[in-house]
Amino acid sequence: MKTRAAVATAPQTDLEIRDVELDAPRADELQVRIVASGVCHTDAIVRDQWYPVPLPSVLGHEGAGIVEAVGSDVQGFKAGDKVVLGPAYCGRCEQCLAGHPMFCVNFYDRNFGGGRADGSKSFSDGSGEISSHFFGQSSFAEHTNVVASGAVKVPDDAPLDLLGPLGCGIMTGSGAVLNVLQPQPGSSVAVFGTGAVGMAGMLAAKAAGATTIIMVDIVPERLEFAKELGATHTVNSKETDPVEAIKEITGGGVEYALDTTGVPPVFAQMTKSLATRGHGALVGAAKLGTEAPFDIGTLLLSGIKISMVVEGDAVPQEFIPRLIALHAAGTFPFDRLTKSYAFEDINQAFADSANGTTLKPIIVF
Structure with missing residues (x-):
C-alpha cells in the first residue's frame, strides 16, 4: 500500500x-x-x-x-x-x-x-x-x-x-523507578535531569510514596515545573554542588537516584550523592564508547549499587496497562x-x- x-x-x-x-x-x-x-x-x-x-x-x-x-x-x-x-x-x-x-x-x-x-x-x-x-x-x-x-x-x-x-520515554523513567530502584514509601529519591524521562521518574517516585524527591538540573523553569508536579526539593547544579546539596537535604545521602542525562560528570555526581547502600540507576543514552569517572576507591566502602537500565526493565504488556491505570486514577x-x-x-x-x-x-x- x-x-x-x-x-x-x-x-x-x-x-x-x-x-x-x-x-x-x-x-x-x-x-x-x-x-x-x-x-x-x-x-x-x-x-x-x-x-x-x-x-x-x-x-x-x-x-x-x-x-x-x-x-x-x-x-x-x-x-x-x-x-x-x-x-x-x-x-x-x-x-x-x-x-x-x-x-x-x-x-x-x-x-x-x-x-x-x-x-x-x-x-x-x-x-x-x-x-x-x-x-x-x-x-x-x-x-x-x-x-x-x-x-x-x-x-x-x-x-x-x-x-x-x-x-519508550515515559516507560523508561517510570520503569527505572518502579521496576528497578523500587523506592519504599517514605524514602528519598534524587533524579538528575528534568526532561520527559526524568519527570516520568519523578512522577513514579511520587506514586510509589517517596516523601523526599529531589530534582537536579540547570534550567530554572524546568525545576519550577518539577515542583508543580510534586518535587519536594530542587537543585540548580549550575549554581550549587548537587552532591553537597543532596547530602544536606537528606542528612548524608539519598537512598535512590536516577541519572537520565547520560553525561559522564552527572553520572559521577549521582554515584557520590547516594547514601550508604544506596541504589542508583542510569538510563541516559550516551555515544557508544563513552566512559564516566567512578571513584572505586572512595565508593568501595559505601556499598552502593548501580544499575544500567534499558526501557525501564519493563514487560510492556504488563507495565503499560499499569501506567494507564495510574494515569486514569490521577496519580501519574x-x-x-x-x-x-x-x-x-x-x-x-x-x-x-x-x-x-x-x-x-x-x-x-
Missing part, C-alpha cells in the same frame, strides 16, 4: 516527508494505522548516527494506533484493536524467558538493525529501500508493519493521541509533559525537544 512517512536521510538534517510504499505484513506482524507517535531523544541521536542505523530510515518508536491487518501466525489481535507499541524482542532467549525482554540478547539487532531479521525492509520509494522496523515499529509513518510481540492492546476508549510515549499525570504537533511539523517537534521548549512532543497524524 502507499502511505506517507518521515524519512531520516543524514545526520543533523531535517526529516523528509515522503510518499512511500509499504509491503504486506509478515506472518508475525500487525499492520497498524498510526494515530500518534511521541518524539524521543533516541530518535534524534539515531538520526545523527550515534548508533549506526542504516539511512535512509523511518524512525519513530513511541507509536499508538489501530490494527488494520493481522499476520497469519499472530494470535490475540484483530482489525480495529487499539494498540500502544513497545520495543521488539525475540521472546525466546534466556533474558526474555526470565521476564526481562528489554535485555533481550537480540535487542540491538531487532531494534536498530534497519529491517527484519531476514534483512527485508517494509518501506521503499523510487530511490530504493528505506530502513524500517526501528524499535520494531518505525512509527513516523501513517501506516507501518510492527512486530506483534511488541504491541500492547489497550481499551477501546484509550486516548491514542496521548499514550504513545508510554512505549504524564499528560502534563506533552504537547501535540501535526505530522507536517515533525521537524519543529524535534527542534523544540532539543532546545527544551517541549518536554515530550507527540506527532498526531
Whole structure:
C-alpha cells in the first residue's frame, strides 16, 4: 500500500516527508494505522548516527494506533484493536524467558538493525529501500508493519493521541523507578535531569510514596515545573554542588537516584550523592564508547549499587496497562509533559525537544 512517512536521510538534517510504499505484513506482524507517535531523544541521536542505523530510515518508536491487518501466525489481535507499541524482542532467549525482554540478547539487532531479521525492509520509494522496523515499529509513518510481540492492546476508549510515549520515554523513567530502584514509601529519591524521562521518574517516585524527591538540573523553569508536579526539593547544579546539596537535604545521602542525562560528570555526581547502600540507576543514552569517572576507591566502602537500565526493565504488556491505570486514577499525570504537533511539523517537534521548549512532543497524524 502507499502511505506517507518521515524519512531520516543524514545526520543533523531535517526529516523528509515522503510518499512511500509499504509491503504486506509478515506472518508475525500487525499492520497498524498510526494515530500518534511521541518524539524521543533516541530518535534524534539515531538520526545523527550515534548508533549506526542504516539511512535512509523511518524512525519513530513511541507509536499508538489501530490494527488494520493481522499476520497469519499472530494470535490475540484483530482489525480495529487499539494498540500502544513497545520495543521488539525475540521472546525466546534466556533474558526474555526470565521476564526481562528489554535485555533481550537480540535487542540491538531487532531494534536498530534497519529491517527484519531476514534483512527485508517494509518501506521503499523510487530511490530504493528505506530502513524500517526501528524499535520494531518505525512509527513516523501513517501506516507501518510492527512486530506483534511488541504491541500492547489497550481499551477501546484509550486516548491514542496521548499514550504513545508510554512505549519508550515515559516507560523508561517510570520503569527505572518502579521496576528497578523500587523506592519504599517514605524514602528519598534524587533524579538528575528534568526532561520527559526524568519527570516520568519523578512522577513514579511520587506514586510509589517517596516523601523526599529531589530534582537536579540547570534550567530554572524546568525545576519550577518539577515542583508543580510534586518535587519536594530542587537543585540548580549550575549554581550549587548537587552532591553537597543532596547530602544536606537528606542528612548524608539519598537512598535512590536516577541519572537520565547520560553525561559522564552527572553520572559521577549521582554515584557520590547516594547514601550508604544506596541504589542508583542510569538510563541516559550516551555515544557508544563513552566512559564516566567512578571513584572505586572512595565508593568501595559505601556499598552502593548501580544499575544500567534499558526501557525501564519493563514487560510492556504488563507495565503499560499499569501506567494507564495510574494515569486514569490521577496519580501519574504524564499528560502534563506533552504537547501535540501535526505530522507536517515533525521537524519543529524535534527542534523544540532539543532546545527544551517541549518536554515530550507527540506527532498526531
